[in-house]
Amino acid sequence: MSLEQVRDDIEKEARARADEIRAEAEERADEIISAAEADAEEIKAARSEEVDAEIAQRREQALSSAKLEAKQQRLEARRDVLEEVYEEIEDALVDLDDETRERLTRSLIASAAEEFDDHDAVVVHGRADDEALIEGIIEEYDGFSVGDPTDCLGGVIVESETSRVRVNNTFDSMLDSVWDEHLKEVSAHLFEQ
The missing domain is CATH 3.30.2320.30 (ATP synthase, E subunit, C-terminal)
Structure with a gap:
């Protein structure tokens, strides 16, 4: 075997080994990218659920607060009406024939x-x-x-x-x-x- 043929065989083997290493690296990179994308999707989904839960909680708090305020306003209005009725009765008692x-x-x-x-x-x-x-x-x-x-x-x-x-x-x-x-x-x- 000639030196050139040995060199070509070594070169061929080196290229094959390099191709194999490159393929393994690309496969490993694809796995890492895939895992990172899956993690990113999980993080995004979890964060989305947290945001949705926080939005729902804030909406519920705002609704409860609005209901409480409306109830307080109704009670105040009722109290005002009852006070007016009471004052009208007092006036009627003062004005008895x-x-x-x-x-x-x-x-x-x-x-x-x-x-x-x-x-x-x-x-x-x-x-x-x-x-x-x-x-x-x-x-x-x-x-x-x-x-x-x-x-x-x-x-x-x-x-x-x-x-x-x-x-x-x-x-x-x-x-x-x-x-x-x-x-x-x-x-x-x-x-x-």
Whole structure:
């Protein structure tokens, strides 16, 4: 065998080995690229799921916050309406006609009088505008006198120093009591859904 042929064989073998190394390297590079692309897809999918979850969570928080704010505004509006109704009732009590005011005041004094003994010195306080009315009614009761006016819508506060009994039969106290007792019904009637 000639030197040239040996050189050609070595060269041929070297080329074949180089081609084989290159093919292996390309195959390995393809595997690395494939693995990197798969990892990138997994990372992208995971990140996409995280972003979608965060968007859903923020959307839910915004929706909950909006619902809560709307509920608070509804409650405030209801509270305002109930306050208006209460004020209208107060105005109606102040503006009662004379006959109705006398009938109610007479009834409230009679009810309060039951709480006192016959020998008690009893003082009746009422609205300043009702002083003459109260004086006329208590003429029927022994030991009753008119006291200082009190700030109220009407009715009376009846008290005795001797027995330490105090009866609050003002329209205000009656309204508060009825209002508290029937607020749920009033609210249901006003805000039927």
